[in-house]
Each structure stands twice: as structure tokens, then as C-alpha cells.
Amino acid sequence: GDSVTQMEGPVTLSEEAFLTINCTYTATGYPSLFWYVQYPGEGLQLLLKATKADDKGSNKGFEATYRKETTSFHLEKGSVQVSDSAVYFCALAHNAGNMLTFGGGTRLMVKP
Amino acid sequence: EAGVVQSPRYKIIEKKQPVAFWCNPISGHNTLYWYLQNLGQGPELLIRYENEEAVDDSQLPKDRFSAERLKGVDSTLKIQPAELGDSAVYLCASSLGGMNEQFFGPGTRLTVL
Numbered sequence: 732g733d734s735v736t737q738m739e740g741p742v743t744l745s746e747e748a749f750l751t752i753n754c755t756y757t758a759t760g761y762p763s764l765f766w767y768v769q770y771p772g773e774g775l776q777l778l779l780k781a782t783k784a785d786d787k788g789s790n791k792g793f794e795a796t797y798r799k800e801t802t803s804f805h806l807e808k809g810s811v812q813v814s815d816s817a818v819y820f821c822a823l824a825h826n827a828g829n830m831l832t833f834g835g836g837t838r839l840m841v842k843p
Numbered sequence: 844e845a846g847v848v849q850s851p852r853y854k855i856i857e858k859k860q861p862v863a864f865w866c867n868p869i870s871g872h873n874t875l876y877w878y879l880q881n882l883g884q885g886p887e888l889l890i891r892y893e894n895e896e897a898v899d900d901s902q903l904p905k906d907r908f909s910a911e912r913l914k915g916v917d918s919t920l921k922i923q924p925a926e927l928g929d930s931a932v933y934l935c936a937s938s939l940g941g942m943n944e945q946f947f948g949p950g951t952r953l954t955v956l
Contacts, residue, residue: 774847774946830876
């Protein structure tokens with residue numbers, strides 16, 4: 732079956748540091764890939780997505796590129812802020828049913 | 844526009860007791876999902892509704908879990924009887940269907956003592 736693997740956290744960075752959160756997946760066919768973010772006390776929010784190989788999703792300074800050859804979708808941001816502190820989830824879904832398969836989540840803590 | 848509403852936000856019960864969670868999706872969203880999120884893990888799908896029809900419930904433990912979505916709007920997820928291992932966050936999400944974005948509610952945190 733499908734699966735998503737993320738780097739374990741917590742990831743602790745200083746403000747303005749460069750962020751990378753690794754995500755790899757195992758799936759049949761060509762799923763869509765997503766990054767969701769969960770801020771403290773809030774529900775999951777879609778951060779960005781990519782629907783086919785070589786697509787780059789971007790939002791709020793975050794970006795991730797769909798790499799089919801390495802089955803990866805790593806999340807990056809050039810300069811993190813304290814307000815980016817949250818849990819980030821990588822996920823995939825096939826077109827039929829759009830049922831999301833999530834990774835285990837990575838907690839990011841940004842210190843001033 | 845109001846988001847996905849879930850209640851209660853927190854619930855503490857003793858094992859073997861019944862419990863129910865309620866979800867009100869975003870208006871006009873015909874697809875509704877229930878997910879289970881264990882501590883420190885990603886959400887896992889329990890059931891998906893298209894309008895009032897459960898179109899995928901293969902991950903729902905049917906011996907103790909049940910769900911309904913009467914009239915294709917609000918949905919209720921029930922556990923009877925609850926076990927210690929059911930302690931988790933239960934998330935509801937809704938979408939316009941197809942590959943449209945899923946919008947998540949804040950979840951119900953269940954603690955079974």
C-alpha cells in the first residue's frame with residue numbers, strides 16, 4: 732500500500748535560518764503530493780501541493796518539488812520565522828477518492 | 844465563511860462507555876471524511892462520505908465504530924464501547940469532491956481512562 736516517510740523532529744532552528752524537511756513516498760501510479768501544516772490548537776491547513784512530476788508547489792515562502800525519480804517532495808524555506816513554528820505533514824492522494832495518506836509529521840520550532 | 848465545526852473539542856470517558864463526535868462540514872461540501880490521529884502520528888482515514896453514502900469505510904473498525912451522515916450534511920462518529928487504545932484525536936474534513944482541497948476541523952481529543 733501507499734506510505735509516506737518524513738524526517739523525525741523536532742527540528743529546531745533560529746529565525747532566518749534555512750529549512751528543509753525531507754519527505755519520501757511509496758505509491759503506485761502518479762499520486763498528488765501535499766504539505767499540510769498544523770499550528771498549535773488549530774486544524775490541519777493545506778500549505779502547498781503538486782499534482783505531477785517536476786511540478787513545484789509554493790506558498791508563504793515555502794516550496795516543494797515533486798521528484799518522481801527519487802519519490803521525494805522535500806519542503807524548503809529560505810528564511811524561517813518564529814510564526815512558522817508548527818507541525819508539518821507530508822501527504823499523498825490518488826485521484827480516485829482523494830483519500831490522503833499522511834506521514835508522521837515533523838515538529839518545527841523556530842527560536843528568536 | 845465558517846470552517847468545519849466539530850464538537851466536543853475534548854472528551855474524557857471511562858473504558859466501556861459509549862462516545863459520539865459530531866461534525867458540521869462547510870456549507871455545500873458534499874464529501875466528508877473522518878480521520879483518526881494518534882499522538883505523534885499523522886492522520887489515518889476512517890471513512891469517506893459522498894453526500895449521505897459511505898463510499899469507503901474499509902479502515903473503520905466496525906465491531907465498535909459506526910458513523911452516519913443523515914441528509915448528507917452533518918455527520919456523527921460513534922464508539923461503543925470505548926477502549927483505552929481509542930484515545931486519540933478524531934478529525935473531520937470536508938471538500939467539494941474530486942481532488943478539491945480538504946478542509947479540516949480542529950478535531951475532538953478523546954481520552955479513555
